[in-house]
Amino acid sequence: MRNYRPLALFILTVGLASLLGDINVSAAPQTKKEKRLQKKAEAAQAATPANSTTPVKPIVGPVGPKDATALARLIDEQITKKLTEAKVGPSPLCSDEEFLRRAYLDLTGVIPPAEKAQAFLDATSPTKRAKLIDELLESPNFGRHLADVWQAKLMPRDSGNRFVLREPLVKWLEEQFNKNTPWNQFVFSLISASGTVEDNPAVTYFLANRSVDKLTDGVTQHFLGVQLTCAQCHNHPFAEYKQTEYWGMAEFFSKVRPDNPKNANKGGDNTKIGVQEGTGRTKLKDFFPDAAKTVPAKFLGGPAPKLSPTEPYRPILARWMTAPDNPYFARAMVNRTWAVLFGTGFVNPIDDMHEGNPPSHPDLLAAVAQNFAANGFDIKYLYRSICNSQTYQRTSKPIAANEKDDHLFSHMTVKVLSPEQLYDSLATITGAETTVRERMGKGAGKKGPANGRDGFVQFFLAGAEATHPTEYDAGIPQALRLMNSRVTGNPGLIRQFASPGDRSATVIERIYLAALSRRPTPTETGRLTSYVAKASTPAEAYGDILWAVLNSSEFTMVK
Amino acid sequence: MFSDHLIESTRRKFLQLSAAGVGAASLSGWMEVLAARASAAPTPTPGKAKSCILLWMDGGPSHKDTFDLKPASKGAGDFKPIKTKAPGIEISEHLPNLAKVMNHGVVVRGMSTPEGAHPRAKYNLHTGYREGQGGLVYPSLGAIVASEVGRPESSVPAFVSIGNRSYGAGFLGPKYQPLLVQDPARGVEDLKSLVAEGRFTNRLELLQEMEQAFQGEYRAPVITDHKTAYERAVRLMNAKEAKAFDLSLEPTASKAKYGTGRFAEGVLMARRLVEVGVPFVEVTLGGWDTHQDNFARVKSLSEQVDGAAASLIEDLKVRGLLESTLVIWMGEFGRTPNINTRGAKPGRDHYPKAWSLAMFGGGVKGGRVYGKTDAEGATVVDQKAGTTDFLATVCELMGIDHSKKNETSTGRPVQIVDKPKPFTGQIA
Numbered sequence: 013m014r015n016y017r018p019l020a021l022f023i024l025t026v027g028l029a030s031l032l033g034d035i036n037v038s039a040a041p042q043t044k045k046e047k048r049l050q051k052k053a054e055a056a057q058a059a060t061p062a063n064s065t066t067p068v069k070p071i072v073g074p075v076g077p078k079d080a081t082a083l084a085r086l087i088d089e090q091i092t093k094k095l096t097e098a099k100v101g102p103s104p105l106c107s108d109e110e111f112l113r114r115a116y117l118d119l120t121g122v123i124p125p126a127e128k129a130q131a132f133l134d135a136t137s138p139t140k141r142a143k144l145i146d147e148l149l150e151s152p153n154f155g156r157h158l159a160d161v162w163q164a165k166l167m168p169r170d171s172g173n174r175f176v177l178r179e180p181l182v183k184w185l186e187e188q189f190n191k192n193t194p195w196n197q198f199v200f201s202l203i204s205a206s207g208t209v210e211d212n213p214a215v216t217y218f219l220a221n222r223s224v225d226k227l228t229d230g231v232t233q234h235f236l237g238v239q240l241t242c243a244q245c246h247n248h249p250f251a252e253y254k255q256t257e258y259w260g261m262a263e264f265f266s267k268v269r270p271d272n273p274k275n276a277n278k279g280g281d282n283t284k285i286g287v288q289e290g291t292g293r294t295k296l297k298d299f300f301p302d303a304a305k306t307v308p309a310k311f312l313g314g315p316a317p318k319l320s321p322t323e324p325y326r327p328i329l330a331r332w333m334t335a336p337d338n339p340y341f342a343r344a345m346v347n348r349t350w351a352v353l354f355g356t357g358f359v360n361p362i363d364d365m366h367e368g369n370p371p372s373h374p375d376l377l378a379a380v381a382q383n384f385a386a387n388g389f390d391i392k393y394l395y396r397s398i399c400n401s402q403t404y405q406r407t408s409k410p411i412a413a414n415e416k417d418d419h420l421f422s423h424m425t426v427k428v429l430s431p432e433q434l435y436d437s438l439a440t441i442t443g444a445e446t447t448v449r450e451r452m453g454k455g456a457g458k459k460g461p462a463n464g465r466d467g468f469v470q471f472f473l474a475g476a477e478a479t480h481p482t483e484y485d486a487g488i489p490q491a492l493r494l495m496n497s498r499v500t501g502n503p504g505l506i507r508q509f510a511s512p513g514d515r516s517a518t519v520i521e522r523i524y525l526a527a528l529s530r531r532p533t534p535t536e537t538g539r540l541t542s543y544v545a546k547a548s549t550p551a552e553a554y555g556d557i558l559w560a561v562l563n564s565s566e567f568t569m570v571k
Numbered sequence: 572m573f574s575d576h577l578i579e580s581t582r583r584k585f586l587q588l589s590a591a592g593v594g595a596a597s598l599s600g601w602m603e604v605l606a607a608r609a610s611a612a613p614t615p616t617p618g619k620a621k622s623c624i625l626l627w628m629d630g631g632p633s634h635k636d637t638f639d640l641k642p643a644s645k646g647a648g649d650f651k652p653i654k655t656k657a658p659g660i661e662i663s664e665h666l667p668n669l670a671k672v673m674n675h676g677v678v679v680r681g682m683s684t685p686e687g688a689h690p691r692a693k694y695n696l697h698t699g700y701r702e703g704q705g706g707l708v709y710p711s712l713g714a715i716v717a718s719e720v721g722r723p724e725s726s727v728p729a730f731v732s733i734g735n736r737s738y739g740a741g742f743l744g745p746k747y748q749p750l751l752v753q754d755p756a757r758g759v760e761d762l763k764s765l766v767a768e769g770r771f772t773n774r775l776e777l778l779q780e781m782e783q784a785f786q787g788e789y790r791a792p793v794i795t796d797h798k799t800a801y802e803r804a805v806r807l808m809n810a811k812e813a814k815a816f817d818l819s820l821e822p823t824a825s826k827a828k829y830g831t832g833r834f835a836e837g838v839l840m841a842r843r844l845v846e847v848g849v850p851f852v853e854v855t856l857g858g859w860d861t862h863q864d865n866f867a868r869v870k871s872l873s874e875q876v877d878g879a880a881a882s883l884i885e886d887l888k889v890r891g892l893l894e895s896t897l898v899i900w901m902g903e904f905g906r907t908p909n910i911n912t913r914g915a916k917p918g919r920d921h922y923p924k925a926w927s928l929a930m931f932g933g934g935v936k937g938g939r940v941y942g943k944t945d946a947e948g949a950t951v952v953d954q955k956a957g958t959t960d961f962l963a964t965v966c967e968l969m970g971i972d973h974s975k976k977n978e979t980s981t982g983r984p985v986q987i988v989d990k991p992k993p994f995t996g997q998i999a
Binding site: 297298302408409410415425426428471474475482483484486487488489490491492493495496497498501536539543552556557559560561563564565566568569571 | 728735745748749750751752753759760761762763764765766770773774777778780781782784785786788789790791793794796797798800801803804805807808862863911913914920
């Protein structure tokens with residue numbers, strides 16, 4: 013709280029200035045090079061034929077190439093503008109403690125180790141936040157975290173998929189995110205993937221979605237941010253999508269021939285199976301639903317390309333989807349990325365973008381999407397820009413002037429850790445990797461989870477595909493597990509924090525730094541040292557404190 | 572926030588409440604205090620049924636192969652009808668034990684509902700609303716019963732769902748969220764603290780202080796929801812009724828007649844839960860989506876249902892609980908009257924236009940049929956019942972006022988069941 017005052021003052025100034033119309037919203041290019049680039053972008057837009065696939069021209073202009081700072085500034089200007097219009101005041105910037113834990117969990121899916129936390133909090137460099145963002149984006153855990161976010165969508169955990177090997181696709185996703193493969197190339201590779209799991213793990217997507225409707229639903233939802241599902245059987249009730257629109261998209265998958273992982277599992281090798289695209293319509297059992305319509309292939313809201321049956325169809329779809337001027341592709345990823353970081357998107361549900369469900373910040377979404385596309389669909393650039401914004405770095409503590417706001421981003425949302433984040437964070441402190449595995453492995457049987465982490469995740473998902481960052485989805489069984497199992501109750505855990513003779517204040521600080529990435533407040537230290545003094549042994553008291561910390565909301569959530 | 576005064580005052584309040592007989596043996600003061608505060612809620616209108624067991628046939632069971640056979644029709648299928656203990660009611664030959672208790676049950680043959688895709692149909696039948704309607708998440712029947720009939724002071728959650736996540740409390744909030752038992756053989760795990768009672772109380776006090784401090788600063792609803800989940804968990808740890816979740820305590824002989832497998836175990840657990848006063852238990856049996864190989868699969872599923880459900884009804888009768896326990900057998904829709912021959916083995920597809928469900932006990936007048944389909948089982952010709960008609964009937968059987976309006980978090984009033992025409996009078 014100590015460094016809030018100047019920041020609050022700054023925010024106030026910005027707020028006032030924008031009230032007076034003093035803020036330059038257009039983010040005009042500063043250098044010659046930027047000017048040139050903008051002209052080029054405008055020329056490119058002018059050259060695009062005015063059909064329905066033309067992206068909406070952003071009202072706010074493009075910023076310099078790969079200039080995360082400029083894009084961050086643009087984000088702040090647009091967010092401030094809306095806040096001012098709505099007369100909602102922004103919360104101050106967050107403390108270093110909040111920022112540290114938030115950045116670690118949002119970018120790498122795990123809390124910082126105690127020594128990293130201490131080093132960051134003690135560092136005095138004014139650019140330490142930007143440096144930490146850069147460091148975390150280069151951490152291998154960045155790809156691991158995003159692979160967790162995506163695997164739930166790409167490989168539904170339904171009973172039909174129990175023979176699908178998840179690991180190869182997870183590894184592949186992780187590698188692509190860590191290599192920072194441009195999102196358009198990334199998605200192109202996935203959608204057009206053929207071959208065996210061994211040679212091209214991306215084909216797993218088709219093994220885990222073995223019907224034309226699952227593929228059409230998934231691809232439009234995850235990569236274009238559009239829910240076509242309803243249009244499968246009737247014209248979409250809320251959006252402009254007609255049934256023919258659905259089956260026009262489905263036609264691009266009509267020649268896909270995925271092997272059956274179940275058969276392969278019966279004696280074969282599950283890495284040798286894969287996906288081919290033939291020359292005729294797939295004859296696989298259940299690949300087409302009963303109500304399937306056969307209509308010529310047509311891009312969603314766009315033209316019908318000429319297809320030759322001897323050529324694979326999927327690359328043609330993938331090329332259209334991932335083109336810089338595709339009206340959906342960049343927006344969908346920007347909205348999704350925003351939701352990873354803020355808990356909610358500009359459009360919610362994040363994959364249900366249509367005219368009847370407009371974004372909270374249409375200009376900003378368009379501008380960020382345009383910059384994302386113009387900068388080679390650079391995912392790390394997108395994350396870097398958003399994380400460097402003041403909007404991202406606001407505290408999640410509401411103030412009187414914004415307590416009711418839940419869509420203008422006046423303060424950060426308190427997000428609930430996903431099961432993966434919770435497991436990995438517990439493991440950082442408790443070395444739970446082994447304890448949890450032992451526990452979960454018990455009686456798991458052949459059909460059981462692949463490892464302790466997967467078992468923990470499935471237990472917390474309790475049959476759902478994913479949990480919601482803005483809702484506490486865990487129930488009684490999960491609370492019982494966290495309270496009464498060795499996950500948090502192993503008496504040996506405390507040894508890493510306390511050696512005989514350590515001052516109790518020191519031990520308490522170690523626990524807080526390791527679990528909550530902050531030092532205890534003086535009040536907390538006072539209360540907890542007296543707790544230790546009254547206990548029968550210090551070790552027992554430390555165990556109690558650690559137990560309470562690990563079961564607390566503060567641990568289970570990102571503030 | 573970490574003031575000793577607060578803990579002292581909590582402790583004192585707790586002691587006062589204990590003295591008043593509110594919290595008996597307790598692990599934690601604050602949990603009990605909160606429990607006591609909640610019990611100020613109004614008591615529900617007494618109805619005949621105090622509990623409901625919903626046997627959910629996931630995937631949509633074929634009505635023509637279970638409770639509405641049409642041996643003379645085009646798509647009659649392989650199964651023969653058999654006589655039941657209720658004169659005039661015939662059901663599938665693969666439900667022989669249910670046939671013997673049909674005198675306690677009502678077959679509803681005129682269900683006709685709007686949704687033909689699994690998720691949307693399941694949502695509709697569980698909540699009475701269409702998915703996404705008005706931008707709200709609606710409470711499912713279990714949560715409605717939990718909030719209307721559940722005793723707030725009860726240590727066991729009022730809504731237990733076995734074998735499936737099911738549909739939850741929606742805008743009614745986490746207090747009425749189902750306790751999910753994924754595998755009945757394992758019951759509810761981790762019910763016992765790893766440390767002694769006194770120490771566990773100390774731990775909870777520390778936790779309470781941390782929660783208060785955090786909630787005070789960040790004021791997010793998720794923090795309250797976390798607290799609610801923990802309170803419910805601690806109360807369950809404390810409850811002697813929690814033994815109902817432990818199937819190893821059931822005598823081997825009575826276990827055996829329910830059959831084997833998760834569904835049979837789930838039904839047995841449902842009976843044990845109703846015995847300790849749990850008002851709503853949902854048990855799921857999946858596999859009814861028989862687009863392919865309909866007859867072999869429905870036969871095997873029917874056998875699983877038959878043993879378990881008939882044993883349940885008999886056990887409830889013997890214990891004097893059948894009058895106060897409504898047992899419902901249903902899925903999200905029926906299946907096509909015609910047989911598809913697309914695949915190697917004949918199947919039936921989704922069919923929400925006309926289908927059947929069955930209800931036993933809970934004050935229904937046994938041995939009756941409500942609703943009638945045509946010769947093919949394709950159209951309801953008499954006593955048609957929609958989703959809300961059915962849900963309102965269940966509410967009336969349980970003494971719940973379905974015209975009551977619950978408020979969403981933003982203060983919007985939402986009627987428990989919207990515009991129903993209940994048929995309670997014809998079956999109870």
